Amino acid sequence: MSRVRGLLRGLVRAAQWLWLLAVLLVVWEVVARQAESLFIPPFSRIVVAFVDNWLSGDPASLFLSDQFWADVLPSLARLAAGYGLACAIGVVVGIVLGVWHQAGAFLNPLIRLGMSVPVTMLLPIAIVFFGITSGMNVSLIALGCLWPILVNTYDGVRGLDTVVTTTALSMRLSRRRYFLSVLLPGASPSIIAGMRISIGIALVLMVISELYAATSGLGFYIVEQQKLFRFPELWSAILLVALLGILFNAAFALLERSALRWHRGAKAGSERAS
Amino acid sequence: MTTSDTEGTSPVGATKTSGGPGHAAGLAEPILEAHGVTKSYRSRQGDVLAVRSIDFSVSRGEFVSVVGPSGCGKTTLMMCIAGLLPVTGGSLTFRGQAMTGPQEGVAVVFQDYSRSLFPWLTVEKNVALPLRDRGIPRADIERRVERALEMVNLGHAAGLYPWQLSGGMQQRVAIARGLAVEPEMLIMDEPFASVDAQTRANLEDLLLEIWAETGTTILFVTHDIDEAVYLSDRVVVLSQGPSVVVEDITVRLDRPRHQIDTKQVPLFGELRAEVFGLVMASDRRTSLSGEES
Amino acid sequence: MTTVAQPAGPVAQARRPTPTWVLGTAGVVTMFVVWDLLVRSGAVSRDSLPYPGDTLARLAELLTDPLFLGQVVQTLWAWVISMLVASVVAVPLGLALGYFATLYRPASAVVHAARSVPSSAFLPVAILLFGLGTQMKVSLSVYAVFWPILLNAMYGVRDAEPLMLTAGRSMGWGQRRLLTRIVLPSAAPAIATGLRVASSTALIVVLSAELLGATSGVGTVITTYQEAQRPDYVYAGILIVGILGMLIYYGFHFAERLLVPWGHAQRGEGR
Numbered sequence: 001m002s003r004v005r006g007l008l009r010g011l012v013r014a015a016q017w018l019w020l021l022a023v024l025l026v027v028w029e030v031v032a033r034q035a036e037s038l039f040i041p042p043f044s045r046i047v048v049a050f051v052d053n054w055l056s057g058d059p060a061s062l063f064l065s066d067q068f069w070a071d072v073l074p075s076l077a078r079l080a081a082g083y084g085l086a087c088a089i090g091v092v093v094g095i096v097l098g099v100w101h102q103a104g105a106f107l108n109p110l111i112r113l114g115m116s117v118p119v120t121m122l123l124p125i126a127i128v129f130f131g132i133t134s135g136m137n138v139s140l141i142a143l144g145c146l147w148p149i150l151v152n153t154y155d156g157v158r159g160l161d162t163v164v165t166t167t168a169l170s171m172r173l174s175r176r177r178y179f180l181s182v183l184l185p186g187a188s189p190s191i192i193a194g195m196r197i198s199i200g201i202a203l204v205l206m207v208i209s210e211l212y213a214a215t216s217g218l219g220f221y222i223v224e225q226q227k228l229f230r231f232p233e234l235w236s237a238i239l240l241v242a243l244l245g246i247l248f249n250a251a252f253a254l255l256e257r258s259a260l261r262w263h264r265g266a267k268a269g270s271e272r273a274s
Numbered sequence: 275m276t277t278s279d280t281e282g283t284s285p286v287g288a289t290k291t292s293g294g295p296g297h298a299a300g301l302a303e304p305i306l307e308a309h310g311v312t313k314s315y316r317s318r319q320g321d322v323l324a325v326r327s328i329d330f331s332v333s334r335g336e337f338v339s340v341v342g343p344s345g346c347g348k349t350t351l352m353m354c355i356a357g358l359l360p361v362t363g364g365s366l367t368f369r370g371q372a373m374t375g376p377q378e379g380v381a382v383v384f385q386d387y388s389r390s391l392f393p394w395l396t397v398e399k400n401v402a403l404p405l406r407d408r409g410i411p412r413a414d415i416e417r418r419v420e421r422a423l424e425m426v427n428l429g430h431a432a433g434l435y436p437w438q439l440s441g442g443m444q445q446r447v448a449i450a451r452g453l454a455v456e457p458e459m460l461i462m463d464e465p466f467a468s469v470d471a472q473t474r475a476n477l478e479d480l481l482l483e484i485w486a487e488t489g490t491t492i493l494f495v496t497h498d499i500d501e502a503v504y505l506s507d508r509v510v511v512l513s514q515g516p517s518v519v520v521e522d523i524t525v526r527l528d529r530p531r532h533q534i535d536t537k538q539v540p541l542f543g544e545l546r547a548e549v550f551g552l553v554m555a556s557d558r559r560t561s562l563s564g565e566e567s
Numbered sequence: 568m569t570t571v572a573q574p575a576g577p578v579a580q581a582r583r584p585t586p587t588w589v590l591g592t593a594g595v596v597t598m599f600v601v602w603d604l605l606v607r608s609g610a611v612s613r614d615s616l617p618y619p620g621d622t623l624a625r626l627a628e629l630l631t632d633p634l635f636l637g638q639v640v641q642t643l644w645a646w647v648i649s650m651l652v653a654s655v656v657a658v659p660l661g662l663a664l665g666y667f668a669t670l671y672r673p674a675s676a677v678v679h680a681a682r683s684v685p686s687s688a689f690l691p692v693a694i695l696l697f698g699l700g701t702q703m704k705v706s707l708s709v710y711a712v713f714w715p716i717l718l719n720a721m722y723g724v725r726d727a728e729p730l731m732l733t734a735g736r737s738m739g740w741g742q743r744r745l746l747t748r749i750v751l752p753s754a755a756p757a758i759a760t761g762l763r764v765a766s767s768t769a770l771i772v773v774l775s776a777e778l779l780g781a782t783s784g785v786g787t788v789i790t791t792y793q794e795a796q797r798p799d800y801v802y803a804g805i806l807i808v809g810i811l812g813m814l815i816y817y818g819f820h821f822a823e824r825l826l827v828p829w830g831h832a833q834r835g836e837g838r
Contacts, residue, residue, distance in 0.1 A: 016672055016673065017672050017673060017675075017676045018673065018676055019673050020670075020673030020674060020676065020677050021673065021676050021677045021680055024677060039692050039695050039696055040692070101584075102584075102585065102590055105585075105587040105590035105591055105594075106590045106591065106593060106594040106597075107594050108587070108590075108591050108594070109591045109592075109594060109595050110594055110595065110598055112813065113809050113810075113813065114809075116809045116810070116812035116813035116816060117805060117806075117808060117809035117812060118770055118771040118774045118775070118808060118809075118812055119771070120771060120774060120775040120778060121774055121778070121786065121789065121804075121805050121808050121809075122805065123778060124778070124789055124790060124793035124801055125615070125798075125801065125802070125805070127793075128614070128615045128793070128798065129615055161389050163384060163386050163389035163390050164389060164390070164392065166353075166358055166384070166390075167382070167384060167390040167392075169358055169376060170356055170357075170358055170376050170380075170381070170382040171376075171381075171403065171404040171455075172376050172378065172404070173403070173404070173406075173407070174407040174408075176407060177403070177406055177407045181392070181395065181403055181406075182392065185392070185394040185395075186392075186394070188394075203685055204685040204687060207685050207687050207688050208685070208687045208775055208779070211687065211690060211691075211779055212778065212779060219688075222688060222691055223691060225691075226691035226692075226695070231692070234691065234692065237688070238684055238688045238689070241683075241684060241685060241688050242680065242683040242684040243683075244683075245683030245684070245685075246679070246680065246683045249679075249683070262393045262394045262435055262437070263393070263394075265393070265435060265437045265438065266393035266435075266436075266437045268437070269388065269393075269437035269438075
């Protein structure tokens with residue numbers, strides 16, 4: 001009995017959140033059917049195309065179609081490589097600059113400039129260096145994702161409470177212990193925030209760089225479908241990108257909830273005290 | 275998720291603390307000596323003198339308080355003694371050796387417990403942190419952490435996070451962290467300034483018990499004159515900044531002390547009045563100087 | 568003076584540190600020297616990386632070239648229009664959605680779904696719908712910045728301190744006074760943050776659209792130079808765009824401090 005009630009309550013909550021989205025999708029459906037626009041097909045046709053394109057495979061390959069493996073996998077590999085590079089470099093350099101003040105001041109203007117250059121403007125340069133290869137996409141993704149991670153890591157290290165650092169100093173911790181038990185956890189909320197911002201940027205740059213020049217991948221697929229005037233297929237790729245974005249965001253929300261539980265707890269605690 | 279406060283677990287009357295180890299003062303060797311300690315800060319307006327030629331010493335096992343008007347450079351002096359700030363002039367020796375940075379055998383308890391305990395570590399791990407990577411066997415670390423937490427009556431809170439505890443409990447964790455390293459000297463910077471009066475009285479008595487049990491030297495910085503007189507063997511009174519030692523008063527009150535009885539002894543009132551007068555006088559004399567950072 | 572953690576090290580020496588601007592200038596100079604040496608040594612082909620001196624000369628040339636400046640104006644025009652359109656619609660809508668509790672949840676579900684689509688993915692469709700002109704750039708840019716502005720406005724209203732609202736009610740203020748005296752000032756910092764983030768995003772989207780198809784603007788010029796194999800002009804153009812981006816970012820930052828000085832607690836959120 002209570003299980004039914006729990007299920008019901010869950011449904012009601014889901015409805016409270018999602019009804020407007022559903023209404024808007026229905027409006028889209030109706031308007032698109034009336035208008036019979038070639039470029040913007042009804043949502044139902046996009047969903048059909050989505051299933052046909054990406055989810056028509058064997059159970060053995062997780063129902064993912066050959067098309068998925070051929071076009072989505074290269075994109076995801078580039079995204080992972082570029083984002084991974086940015087995380088590794090950004091965190092290491094951010095920590096070094098945060099701890100070593102002179103180096104931070106030395107590189108500060110260059111970092112400000114690097115951040116300000118809209119990274120897509122580097123596409124013409126990247127293509128000269130790498131040609132139409134995955135290296136071009138990866139380097140662009142890495143460069144675009146680098147700045148938020150680097151700057152957030154730096155801010156996280158510099159923003160460590162002086163009471164925290166003084167306390168650590170008074171304990172005469174070893175460098176290793178200081179790094180592992182004080183510096184890294186203390187800066188982690190800021191570092192993870194930077195990573196969360198960057199995963200969104202990575203997705204955007206993945207698509208843009210593949211639109212600009214690629215021989216495979218989701219962006220490439222979108223361009224191909226446009227040339228063939230197959231718009232439901234084109235939209236199904238857009239829908240896939242959106243779902244990836246939602247998935248990444250959910251993953252980070254989960255990470256923050258588990259790894260940064262102390263952060264929320266401590267914040268609530270200090271608000272209660274003041 | 276705050277666990278209920280259990281501050282009043284050790285009524286003072288029930289304890290059998292004998293006279294504090296510090297009563298041998300005068301005969302015991304000095305553990306800490308300050309000679310002409312001077313500290314100035316660089317600021318945009320030029321150098322600001324915070325501490326001017328401080329002389330005093332602390333004997334092994336003594337309980338010494340440092341009091342002074344707010345903004346007199348108490349915290350600065352404490353940071354110098356803890357080796358956390360370099361002195362600009364004069365000399366500081368700990369166990370006969372000149373100080374260069376934080377010393378082995380010294381533990382510090384800060385006023386702001388909510389920030390000096392690391393929120394990402396549990397109580398247990400906070401207390402264990404200063405013991406790690408020092409070649410102490412894991413079993414020993416566990417035993418010492420357990421003992422330190424027992425001493426502050428927080429054995430049950432080992433697995434909780436600091437932010438799940440009340441203010442008084444958090445400060446007890448900070449004290450336990452200091453005790454876990456089994457220090458020769460415990461420096462405390464206004465440790466009870468941010469807790470309510472009831473909790474404060476309980477923490478004072480807990481501290482006296484721990485002091486009697488461990489024999490650790492305690493250097494206690496406070497702006498509360500009652501607290502200084504109540505706890506200490508000696509009270510060092512600082513002037514308004516740039517601070518100098520105005521007076522070094524020996525407190526000859528019997529131990530164990532008692533929150534009500536001790537404070538009704540006429541001597542307590544006299545000492546209190548004396549210290550109060552000194553603090554007020556120095557405060558009036560130089561009330562133009564700036565705030566302590 | 569704050570103490571800085573240098574774990575287990577000796578007490579920091581009290582010597583006067585080198586001013587940061589000296590180090591920063593040294594950093595910029597070093598970059599140019601390294602850049603020059605890279606090209607001079609032949610480690611990087613001159614076709615992909617021009618001499619820094621040449622690049623700076625082209626930069627000066629471009630900045631005095633009325634044709635180039637005309638293209639900059641084209642880019643900025645699309646940027647201004649998209650910022651205006653997006654904020655005029657999204658700010659009031661966001662305030663309303665944040666204010667009415669029943670709409671807040673369903674609206675945020677829509678926003679989170681919609682902003683998960685990178686606007687650039689719409690480029691092929693937008694080109695077909697709007698052509699290759701300013702309209703296409705603006706439409707993509709509006710889509711990209713609409714959601715962050717809306718979301719920040721919604722959050723801003725929700726962040727109004729309940730205690731302040733209670734205080735307002737205790738003074739007998741009606742709905743309108745509560746709105747203008749408490750809710751809007753509380754929401755202003757978040758709105759400002761949303762606009763600042765949006766201003767950078769809008770520039771990137773406009774430039775990307777120019778790079779990928781549009782027929783006017785700085786992005787188009789840079790593509791043309793790249794096709795003409797003039798890397799010196801390409802680098803100069805990118806430097807100019809970088810400086811433009813910096814000006815916009817710091818302009819908004821400055822305006823934010825000036826207009827909503829009470830909001831620095833919330834600063835740094837958003838996106």
